[in-house]
Amino acid sequence: MSKRSQTEMNIAHDSFITIKKNYKQMKKNVIVFGLIAGLIVSTLMVLSMARCYSDPNLEHSMLIGYASMVLAFSFIFVGIKNYRDKYNDGLITFGKAFKIGALISLVASTIYVMVWLIDYYVFMPDFMDKYVAQALREAKADGASTAELAAKTKELASSQEMYKNPIMVVLFTYMEILPVGILISLVAALILKRKQGTPLGVKTA
Numbered sequence: 001m002s003k004r005s006q007t008e009m010n011i012a013h014d015s016f017i018t019i020k021k022n023y024k025q026m027k028k029n030v031i032v033f034g035l036i037a038g039l040i041v042s043t044l045m046v047l048s049m050a051r052c053y054s055d056p057n058l059e060h061s062m063l064i065g066y067a068s069m070v071l072a073f074s075f076i077f078v079g080i081k082n083y084r085d086k087y088n089d090g091l092i093t094f095g096k097a098f099k100i101g102a103l104i105s106l107v108a109s110t111i112y113v114m115v116w117l118i119d120y121y122v123f124m125p126d127f128m129d130k131y132v133a134q135a136l137r138e139a140k141a142d143g144a145s146t147a148e149l150a151a152k153t154k155e156l157a158s159s160q161e162m163y164k165n166p167i168m169v170v171l172f173t174y175m176e177i178l179p180v181g182i183l184i185s186l187v188a189a190l191i192l193k194r195k196q197g198t199p200l201g202v203k204t205a
Contacts, residue, residue, distance in 0.1 A: 022087070026087070029079055030107060032079075033078060033079030033104050034104045034107025037104060037107075041068055041072035041112050042116075044071075045065070045068065048064060048068070066180065069180045072108060073108065077191075079101070079104050080092065080097045080101055080189065080192045083100055084192060093195070101181075101188050102182060102185045105180075106178070109174055112173065113174055116169075117169065128159075128163050136149065136153060
């Protein structure tokens with residue numbers, strides 16, 4: 001084997017080791033911050049839903065719910081920055097940053113979905129019955145006509161029927177939280193991306 005071939009093999013081996021190490025570091029980063037975000041948003045969701053379930057009128061603020069998601073997903077910024085500064089020499093592309101953020105979102109959202117499944121099936125299996133009844137009461141209180149009530153009843157019955165399928169419960173719950181995480185990942189990637197040669201504190205175009 002020529003000296004050149006040996007050098008090329010050594011370079012290839014070193015590159016493989018670097019890529020493998022980089023993957024492990026990114027995986028660890030994603031899991032750690034995904035778990036933190038997932039635990040925060042799930043805890044706040046359980047507390048909020050417990051309060052809602054115990055209220056005869058099922059009072060629940062969607063604003064508080066989404067605010068808790070934004071709070072939890074703020075760890076996407078922390079996770080991307082931690083990987084960039086600690087493991088990647090202070091550099092990160094938009095694509096890599098978005099990938100890390102999206103994976104953190106997926107881990108956190110999966111925890112959220114699992115916790116809701118346990119909460120729903122174990123502690124509040126009649127939640128949809130109460131929700132439908134309350135929604136119809138509110139429609140009547142708002143002066144809905146007979147035709148409007150009939151349409152509302154049909155719509156709610158359809159949703160209630162779909163919610164009997166665990167797969168649909170999982171899909172609906174992912175649709176509730178994951179888009180928020182993806183959006184925040186996009187914003188975080190735009191803010192935290194840094195190309196080689198970019199001075200600290202200077203945003204890339």
